[in-house]
Amino acid sequence: MNEVMKQSISDNIDTITKRWVEQMKDNSSERFLDLMPASVVETTSREFTTLMTSNLSHREKVDKERLDEFTEKIIHFGWSIKFINRAIDTFSAVVYELFFETGVLTNSNLRQGMDIFSSWINPLRESIIEEYATKWEQTDSLQKIALQELSASLIPVFEKISVMPLVGTIDTERAKLIMENLLEGVVKQRAEVVLLDITGVPVVDTMVAHHIIQAADAVRLVGAKCMLVGIRPEIAQTIVTLGINLTDFSTTSTLRRGMQEALQMTGRTIVEEE
Amino acid sequence: MEHGSSIEINTEWDIVAARQLGRNEAKETGFGTVDQARITTAISELARNIYLYAGKGVIKIEPVRAGQRAGLIITASDEGPGITDLQKVMEDGFTTSGGLGAGMPGVKRLMDDFRVETEVGIGTTITATKWLH
DSSP: OHHHHHHHHHHTHHHHHHHHHHHHHHTOSSOHHHHSOHHHHHHHHHHHHHHHHHTOOSSSSOOHHHHHHHHHHHHHTTOOHHHHHHHHHHHHHHHHHHHHHHTSSOTTTHHHHHHHHHHHHHHHHHHHHHHHHHHHHHHHHHHHHHHHHHHOOOEEEETTEEEEEEESOOOHHHHHHHHHHHHHHHHHHTOSEEEEEEEEOSOOOHHHHHHHHHHHHHHHHTTOEEEEEOOOHHHHHHHHHHTOOOTTSOEESSHHHHHHHHHHHTTOOOOOOO | OOOOEEEEEOSHHHHHHHHHHHHHHHHHHTOOHHHHHHHHHHHHHHHHHIIIIISOEEEEEEEEEETTEEEEEEEEEEOSSOOSOHHHHTSTTOOSSSSOSOHHHHHHHHSSEEEEEEETTTEEEEEEEEEOO
């Protein structure tokens, strides 16, 4: 029966493709097909329907290799998962209709036909959804790693002076990382002054301030001095309004001024060449 | 133009989403960078309080207009434990979570109007408004 079905589909592939495109255009909220040039719609649709058919093999079992290939190609189309889902639904409906029209499916073999049908379509759908989810998970974890790598590195700029530039949002996890890297770095780099640069931190609320104060205290305990630099005017105003007390450690508006002060503290200055 | 938007607070990252939304709304309403920072910070404090004390809740940000004045209302509501001693909470330096204790009084100072409705065991709703001057 698989063979008959397959034959029927490949005989009528043009009709199927045409009907599929029409129905997709009709009830598609995404204007995906409208945006593509007609020739691309034509080839993509044909490719899609052919791919869908390719997995209907003689055997009852799902061909894993073909399934993977199919999924990869479908994902390559760049369709959204919602669109793919609808594409498969529409395809099934069109083919189902056609089977009745051509007499492949009749009332007597309906049940057997449905079984083959669902064991053909369902794995395709599952495979696509699974592949999509895996891809997202991968991207997500890669970005997390990337973010962590960017998170907080202590850079030895001069002897005795290190800088930690902070960019982006500081959450509890990052705050912990900042503290760890800061203390480890200070000891390892034998820093005497550490500049904590918050130019790239969008919001300094009480939690961020609290973490900064704690970090500075800890740095003091390991025998160095912490300086907060890169305080933008609007951040300065917010900190004052919040009533956060930062008088315990020195602060400057820019990294440059902070660096000058740090050099002074360690008994050095930058002089211009004669 | 009255289009409000709200964000559910369930995780720490929702706090970031809430204040991002707040910043955009503030910008659209016409607030300058300093007020944008104030509003964003206030949202951050309120959202964090929801996350820390109630576990989950909602932050709503909506533009308002009263006569000639335009502004932004932030509503933070949760069905958490409520606040037992409101007076203490509004004091600088009072904290039950080991923080700085500057959040609630800070938000009051950052914004123009500030109102707390709370009932122990039922939840808390905080409404804070910033007017465009």
